[in-house]
Amino acid sequence: MVEEASSGAKQNRKAKGEAWEWLKALGIAVILALLIRTFLFAPVLVSGSSMMPTLEDGERLIVSKLIYYIQSPKHGDIIVFHATEEKDYIKRVIATEGQTVEYRNDQLYIDGKPVDEPYLQQYKKEAKAAGYDVLTKDFREEKIPPGHIFVMGDNRRNSTDSRMIGPVPVNKVVGRSEFVIWPLNKIKFN
Structure with a gap:
């Protein structure tokens, strides 16, 4: 026992x-x-059409939070930033501190030099087919202050971005979009 x-x-x-x-x-x-x-890293849900055709409503992204501790945001990066206390935006970096940015005749100019935007070619064709003269309306030259970036959505006709809200403080940036993880048939690196 x-x-x-x-x-x-x-x-x-x-x-x-x-x-x-x-x-x-x-x-x-x-x-x-x-x-x-x-x-x-953080998962982020795309809400809205401001980054179409690059990113679509309902897609899920993985955002690298560490990257901007190592380097500064650069032209072409797709970033997530705190637009308000309650809302984050997803936009593309167009210009960085010290640069001047301008749009004339559907052409981006940085520091007075034309800059190619290959990610907009499809959308420009669609805009012209829909009867629009330009995808992006002209705006005057603006110099980006220290510690800020100028951002725009790829869907230029339907995006609240630096043209309306002004340059974004770099300290409001959450991170850089690295890749789409959902839906499965749309998995891609940005």
């Missing part, structure tokens, strides 16, 4: 030890997930 009690106690200790190991593993996994989400 003593042997049976001793065997039951061993099994009970073994079960408690195994449960404790599972709890520790689960706790470590939760902590790692929180650290990764807070400091490295």
